[in-house]
Amino acid sequence: MDEKAIDYEAVFQGLPGMVALLTPELVYVDANEDFQRLSGRTRDQLVGRYIFDVFPENPNDSTATGMRDVRASMLRVVATGERDTMALQRYDVEDPLRPGEWEERYWSPINAPVFGPDGKVVLVVHRVEEVTELIRLRGGTGGGSRARVLEAELYTRARELQQVNERLRQAHAREREVALALQEAMLPAHRQVRTRRAAVRYRPAVGALNVCGDWYDLVELVGGNRIGVSVGDVVGHGLAAAGVMGQLRSALTATSRVADGPAQALDVLGRYAHVVDGAESATAVTTFIDLDARTIAYSSAGHPPPALVHPDGRVEFLDRATDPPLDARPDPMPRPEAVTAYTSGATLVLYTDGLVERRHEDIDTGLARLADSLVRHRTDDPEPLADAVLLELLPPGGATDDTALVIVRL
Incomplete structure (x- = not known):
C-alpha cells in the first residue's frame, strides 16, 4: 500500500x-x-x-x-x-x-x-x-438548580485534581531519574574480587516509585584469603532510600573489614541503623568467604537466604542464621552466625526480594523458581548466568520492586 x-x-x-x-x-x-x-x-x-x-x-x-x-x-x-x-x-x-x-x-x-x-x-x-x-444555571430553581451547582462543583474539583496529579507525576519522574543516578553512582561497579569471577546486577522497578532501596557490595577482608559479599534492602523509595542505602552500604563495608565475622558486622550495622533516619526495618545479609578453607560464614538480618549451588546441582539455601531486620529490637542482641563448606566450582548467589517475591504467592514458590533456574544454568559463567536468572524470574513487563543480584563463582 x-x-x-x-x-x-x-x-x-x-x-x-x-x-x-x-x-x-x-x-x-x-x-x-x-x-x-x-x-x-x-x-x-x-x-x-x-x-x-x-x-x-x-x-x-x-x-x-x-x-x-x-x-x-x-x-x-x-x-x-x-x-x-x-x-x-x-x-x-x-x-x-x-x-x-x-x-x-x-x-x-x-x-x-x-x-x-x-x-x-x-x-x-x-x-x-x-x-x-x-x-x-438555567431554567428554574430548587432541586434542578442545586443539581447543576453540585455538578459544576464536582467538575471543578475533578479538573483541579487532574492538574495536581499531573504535577505530581512530573515531580515523581524527576525524582526517580535523580535517585537512579545517585544509586548508580553509589553502588560499586562490576569487578573481580581477588581471583574470583563475579557478576552484579541492579534492576529498578518498572512503572513504579519503589526504586533505589536495594544495594550490594563485594569487599576484600583483612587477614587471610577472604572476601565479603553482601546485599541489603532499605524500606522506602526515591532519593531518601538511596541516601539511606548509601550510608548502610558504606558502614557495612567498613565494619566487615575489621569484624570477627558476619554476625558481628551486622550487629554493629544494626546499632548504626538505629541513629539513621529511614533505616528502620532495613534488611541485609552478609557472607564471609574463606577461599583457602573453602567455607562460607553468614548471617542474615531479616533478608532472603543466599543460595549456594554445588557443582553436582544441589542447591543449599543458607538459612540457619536468620534474625530480625536491622534496628528491629529496642535492645540489640548478638546476631546468629552459621558456617557451611563448599567445593571448587560452586556458585554463591545473593539477591533482594524483588527477584523472588510476588504478590499473592508464597515465598517458597519464588525460592523454588530461583533454585530451578540456577541448577539449569549452573555451568554458565557468572555474567550469562546472571542474565539468565533475571530473564527467567523477573516478569516480562518488569517487577514492581527493584532487584539486586550478586553471583560469585567459587
Missing part, C-alpha cells in the same frame, strides 16, 4: 474541540475551526495578534483573574517545557456583534509545548474546552 502524505493542516482544522497555536510571545499563529466558531472570532481576527488583545479581561468584573491565570500558565510552559493543565477558568468574552457587551463564559484549558530542533519551545498548543453550559 502506497503511503500518502498526511495533510496536517486539514487534520489540525478537523480536530474536535478548540485548539490554537501561539508563539512564545503569546501571539496567535493558527486556530482550528472549532476554536474560531466557539470563540466567535475569525482566523483573520486571530492570527498575528496578541492573545489578550483579542480576548481582553472583562473591565466590568473587578474580581476577574482569567487573563492573569492564562498568561501565567502559558509562560510557565515556555519556561519549563512542560505541559500545564489549568483549573476551571471563568473568562468572559466580548460579544463580537455587540461591542461593550460581555458574555459570562467558563473554560477548561490545557497548554502544552512544541519543541524546535534545538530543544527550545517554539509554539504553545492552547487547547480549550467550553463548559459554560455545564456551569451556567
Whole structure:
C-alpha cells in the first residue's frame, strides 16, 4: 500500500474541540475551526495578534483573574517545557456583534509545548474546552438548580485534581531519574574480587516509585584469603532510600573489614541503623568467604537466604542464621552466625526480594523458581548466568520492586 502524505493542516482544522497555536510571545499563529466558531472570532481576527488583545479581561468584573491565570500558565510552559493543565477558568468574552457587551463564559484549558530542533519551545498548543453550559444555571430553581451547582462543583474539583496529579507525576519522574543516578553512582561497579569471577546486577522497578532501596557490595577482608559479599534492602523509595542505602552500604563495608565475622558486622550495622533516619526495618545479609578453607560464614538480618549451588546441582539455601531486620529490637542482641563448606566450582548467589517475591504467592514458590533456574544454568559463567536468572524470574513487563543480584563463582 502506497503511503500518502498526511495533510496536517486539514487534520489540525478537523480536530474536535478548540485548539490554537501561539508563539512564545503569546501571539496567535493558527486556530482550528472549532476554536474560531466557539470563540466567535475569525482566523483573520486571530492570527498575528496578541492573545489578550483579542480576548481582553472583562473591565466590568473587578474580581476577574482569567487573563492573569492564562498568561501565567502559558509562560510557565515556555519556561519549563512542560505541559500545564489549568483549573476551571471563568473568562468572559466580548460579544463580537455587540461591542461593550460581555458574555459570562467558563473554560477548561490545557497548554502544552512544541519543541524546535534545538530543544527550545517554539509554539504553545492552547487547547480549550467550553463548559459554560455545564456551569451556567438555567431554567428554574430548587432541586434542578442545586443539581447543576453540585455538578459544576464536582467538575471543578475533578479538573483541579487532574492538574495536581499531573504535577505530581512530573515531580515523581524527576525524582526517580535523580535517585537512579545517585544509586548508580553509589553502588560499586562490576569487578573481580581477588581471583574470583563475579557478576552484579541492579534492576529498578518498572512503572513504579519503589526504586533505589536495594544495594550490594563485594569487599576484600583483612587477614587471610577472604572476601565479603553482601546485599541489603532499605524500606522506602526515591532519593531518601538511596541516601539511606548509601550510608548502610558504606558502614557495612567498613565494619566487615575489621569484624570477627558476619554476625558481628551486622550487629554493629544494626546499632548504626538505629541513629539513621529511614533505616528502620532495613534488611541485609552478609557472607564471609574463606577461599583457602573453602567455607562460607553468614548471617542474615531479616533478608532472603543466599543460595549456594554445588557443582553436582544441589542447591543449599543458607538459612540457619536468620534474625530480625536491622534496628528491629529496642535492645540489640548478638546476631546468629552459621558456617557451611563448599567445593571448587560452586556458585554463591545473593539477591533482594524483588527477584523472588510476588504478590499473592508464597515465598517458597519464588525460592523454588530461583533454585530451578540456577541448577539449569549452573555451568554458565557468572555474567550469562546472571542474565539468565533475571530473564527467567523477573516478569516480562518488569517487577514492581527493584532487584539486586550478586553471583560469585567459587
